[in-house]
Amino acid sequence: SQTIHQWPATLVQPVGSPLSLECTVEGTSNPNLYWYRQAAGRGLQLLFYSVGIGQISSEVPQNLSASRPQDRQFILSSKKLLLSDSGFYLCAWSRQGASQPQHFGDGTRLSIL
Amino acid sequence: SQKIEQNSEALNIQEGKTATLTCNYTNYSPAYLQWYRQDPGRGPVFLLLIRENEKEKRKERLKVTFDTTLKQSLFHITASQPADSATYLCALAYQTGANNLFFGTGTRLTVIP
Numbered sequence: 001s002q003t004i005h006q007w008p009a010t011l012v013q014p015v016g017s018p019l020s021l022e023c024t025v026e027g028t029s030n031p032n033l034y035w036y037r038q039a040a041g042r043g044l045q046l047l048f049y050s051v052g053i054g055q056i057s058s059e060v061p062q063n064l065s066a067s068r069p070q071d072r073q074f075i076l077s078s079k080k081l082l083l084s085d086s087g088f089y090l091c092a093w094s095r096q097g098a099s100q101p102q103h104f105g106d107g108t109r110l111s112i113l
Numbered sequence: 114s115q116k117i118e119q120n121s122e123a124l125n126i127q128e129g130k131t132a133t134l135t136c137n138y139t140n141y142s143p144a145y146l147q148w149y150r151q152d153p154g155r156g157p158v159f160l161l162l163i164r165e166n167e168k169e170k171r172k173e174r175l176k177v178t179f180d181t182t183l184k185q186s187l188f189h190i191t192a193s194q195p196a197d198s199a200t201y202l203c204a205l206a207y208q209t210g211a212n213n214l215f216f217g218t219g220t221r222l223t224v225i226p
Contacts, residue, residue: 006156046213104158
């Protein structure tokens with residue numbers, strides 16, 4: 001069966017510090033990968049998606065970036081965090097195809113001080 | 114741009130009753146509509162998918178309807194239980210591009226014993 005791992009579960013960072021969140025998927029190959037942010041009481045905002053190694057599409061311009069160095073590894077980064085970057089970050093994977101559901105990790109709660 | 118509205122932020126219902134959650138959208142009808150459950154501090158979990166040419170889909174105590182004329186999907190939980198308490202999200206998927214999902218903000222359901 002497939003599993004998705006996301007870490008860390010919680011993170012407290014000062015403004016201006018760098019960020020690296022990692023997500024890995026097991027049990028499947030060539031998945032679509034996604035990064036979302038969920039603000040308190042808000043819906044899921046798609047940040048990045050990837051259909052293959054090295055292929056990243058950005059949905060929202062911001063100071064975040066994503067990379068996919070391996071087939072089942074997806075990394076969310078920032079060089080300098082802003083207060084507005086606080087939120088709940090979720091990684092997800094799906095098989096190819098519009099009808100495929102997405103499978104989410106348990107998220108990272110990021111607080112910027 | 115697509116706007117997705119879920120009937121209310123919170124819905125309280127007595128145990129044993131049927132919970133009905135609403136998802137309305139504007140603009141183009143999606144090829145697929147999905148429903149997810151999200152518990153506090155966790156990632157969403159896929160529940161059901163319904164296609165645009167399907168009127169109704171069932172899975173155990175869950176039922177989803179899809180009316181492309183009304184641009185609405187209804188999500189029903191029959192014989193509701195306290196364990197059904199969670200936030201429920203609808204998500205729209207279109208045929209084009211990567212299978213990106215457009216999520217509603219969710220309805221928080223509380224089943225009262």
